[in-house]
Amino acid sequence: xxxxxxxxxxxxxxxxxxxxxxxxxxxxxxxxxxxxxxxxxxxxxxxxxxxxxxxxxxxxxxxxxxxxxxxxxxxxxxxxxxxxxxxxxxxxxxxxxxxxxxxxxxxxxxxxxxxxxxxxxxxxxxxxxxxxxxxxxxxxxxxxxxxxxxxxxxxxxxxxxxxxxxxxxxxxxxxxxxxxxxxxxxxxxxxxxxxxxxxxxxxxxxxxxxxxxxxxxxxxxxxxxxxxxxxxxxxxxxxxxxxxxxxxxxxxxxxxxxxxxxxxxxxxxxxxxxxxxxxxxxxxxxxxxxxxxxxxxxxxxxxxxxxxxxxxxxxxxxxxxxxxxxxxxxxxxxxxxxxxxxxxxxxxxxxxxxxxxxxxxxxxxxxxxxxxxxxxxxxxxxxxxxxxxxxxxxxxxxxxxxxxxxxxxxxxxxxxxxxxxxxxxxxxxxxxxxxxxxxxxxxxxxxxxxxxxxxxxxxxxxxxxxxxxxxxxxxxxxxxxxxxxxx
Numbered sequence: 001x002x003x004x005x006x007x008x009x010x011x012x013x014x015x016x017x018x019x020x021x022x023x024x025x026x027x028x029x030x031x032x033x034x035x036x037x038x039x040x041x042x043x044x045x046x047x048x049x050x051x052x053x054x055x056x057x058x059x060x061x062x063x064x065x066x067x068x069x070x071x072x073x074x075x076x077x078x079x080x081x082x083x084x085x086x087x088x089x090x091x092x093x094x095x096x097x098x099x100x101x102x103x104x105x106x107x108x109x110x111x112x113x114x115x116x117x118x119x120x121x122x123x124x125x126x127x128x129x130x131x132x133x134x135x136x137x138x139x140x141x142x143x144x145x146x147x148x149x150x151x152x153x154x155x156x157x158x159x160x161x162x163x164x165x166x167x168x169x170x171x172x173x174x175x176x177x178x179x180x181x182x183x184x185x186x187x188x189x190x191x192x193x194x195x196x197x198x199x200x201x202x203x204x205x206x207x208x209x210x211x212x213x214x215x216x217x218x219x220x221x222x223x224x225x226x227x228x229x230x231x232x233x234x235x236x237x238x239x240x241x242x243x244x245x246x247x248x249x250x251x252x253x254x255x256x257x258x259x260x261x262x263x264x265x266x267x268x269x270x271x272x273x274x275x276x277x278x279x280x281x282x283x284x285x286x287x288x289x290x291x292x293x294x295x296x297x298x299x300x301x302x303x304x305x306x307x308x309x310x311x312x313x314x315x316x317x318x319x320x321x322x323x324x325x326x327x328x329x330x331x332x333x334x335x336x337x338x339x340x341x342x343x344x345x346x347x348x349x350x351x352x353x354x355x356x357x358x359x360x361x362x363x364x365x366x367x368x369x370x371x372x373x374x375x376x377x378x379x380x381x382x383x384x385x386x387x388x389x390x391x392x393x394x395x396x397x398x399x400x401x402x403x404x405x406x407x408x409x410x411x412x413x414x415x416x417x418x419x420x421x422x423x424x425x426x427x428x429x430x431x432x433x434x435x436x437x438x439x440x441x442x443x444x445x446x447x448x449x450x451x452x453x454x455x456x457x458x459x460x461x462x463x464x465x466x467x468x469x470x471x472x473x474x475x476x477x478x479x480x481x482x483x484x485x486x487x
Contacts, residue, residue, distance in 0.1 A: 004038065006038045006200050006201045007197060009042070009063075009070075010043075010077075010191065010194075011059050012044045012047060013058075016058050017250050017253045019256070019306055020251075022269045023206075023273055025068055026270050027204055031293070033290050034291075039068075040067075040200070042194060043056055043075070046184065046187075049138070060074075065253070066253065080193070084193050085185060086184065088189060091149065092147065096149065097148060098127065098150065100127050100177075102126065103143070119237065123174055123175040125175065126148070144215075146179060148177055151404055152175045154170050155167055155169055156168045158217060160231060161232050162298050163232055166214075174213055188219060192220055196225040199229055203216075204295070205232065205233045207233060227470060231298070234298070234302050236303055239305070239306065246419070248305065260364035261310070261364060264317045265317045270284075274298050275300050277328045315360075315363035318368070329365060330368055331346075339377055346400075350461075354376075358371050367391050371452070374449075374462070379471075388442050389440075390440040391444060391478050391481065395482040399479075401431075403475060404431070404442060406468055408423050409468055415463070417457050424438055431440070442459075443458075446458060
């Protein structure tokens with residue numbers, strides 16, 4: 001009987017959750033859920049100089065925002081120091097590790113000489129078999145030892161779930177350090193002991209860890225533990241085909257959350273980075289991903305972070321949301337941009353109409369909030385180019401047309417999209433003027449902008465009172481805004 005599927009995500013809390021790390025977390029989570037396994041979270045916080053509680057909180061919050069939930073209590077690596085060191089001592093007693101008293105500068109010199117001769121220098125184990133009295137003498141001289149793992153002769157061979165068969169000659173692996181001279185365990189030892197104690201069945205991580213894997217297998221073998229199955233995910237590159245970094249823009253989950261991307265979009269988009277779906281489908285709901293994702297469909301080629309596709313996909317997820325849900329997500333952005341006040345009472349029916357009118361035009365919630373401004377506030381500026389183009393050529397005639405339009409709207413008994421459209425079209429025909437001569441100047445008056453949703457829908461949503469008020473403001477402002485303009 002196969003052991004239960006148990007995977008882990010093990011970030012270091014030295015910053016915000018990087019989009020690449022989120023990618024790793026997602027693939028582990030999808031695999032665990034698809035295989036009815038367990039997804040565990042381990043915080044590798046042994047780097048005390050760089051680890052901070054705020055980064056831990058940020059990682060936890062980002063995972064929760066993405067809907068990636070772990071199945072057991074969070075494991076903090078810093079609390080497991082005794083277990084790590086106990087295994088280091090056990091390996092020494094078993095003759096599989098040794099204390100090395102080589103000064104660092106002496107090792108560097110030996111490596112330099114070997115490289116000059118075209119060779120690879122491996123530790124000669126000068127200190128592997130020294131007596132306890134000799135060790136005491138060296139320490140009395142001020143020498144401090146590290147603990148190194150003895151690498152046996154032969155090869156390290158394993159079958160990677162994504163990359164296939166991997167073979168590494170052990171002669172290319174030095175007796176690497178597992179405990180520093182200050183007594184703290186290195187990542188290699190800590191991660192293997194933790195994976196063993198957590199009964200991890202599969203280690204799914206980025207391909208940048210591939211060189212670590214051969215070392216970790218050596219430790220698993222030395223300890224006598226079951227070796228988990230490994231799967232190394234492809235690298236995520238920027239559009240310039242270089243490793244994704246700050247120069248490509250936002251790189252953390254928090255930054256994309258703040259920029260108005262939906263968590264469903266982040267999950268959907270990251271799933272496409274390396275996973276071959278078998279068809280052309282790109283839009284996936286979370287439930288579809290959980291039903292369809294397969295680790296064996298992940299390819300080994302580098303994958304490119306396509307921001308345009310990301311934005312398009314976010315727009316698709318925005319359009320798919322019910323208006324009620326979208327309003328709840330949009331409202332914090334309106335508050336952040338000071339378009340509405342935190343305690344301001346907004347009529348939900350009105351808000352849902354605004355959301356419905358704009359949802360197919362906005363690819364992020366930040367853009368959504370800005371386009372929503374004119375529906376919740378009269379505090380907007382007129383677009384200068386729009387003023388010149390649509391008001392400035394013949395201001396007196398523009399004013400007259402807006403007065404006609406205002407008066408027609410005042411007279412309407414039924415104020416909806418259909419009656420507004422028929423009224424404006426009839427007004428255009430009555431005066432033998434192009435419809436655009438009413439629509440464009442009116443849009444500037446009502447929103448300050450030259451583009452947006454259907455003007456008839458817009459007027460219906462903002463309502464009769466607001467529409468008339470803004471038309472009056474425009475009629476008042478046109479003379480001073482167009483005076484002296486170069487048209």
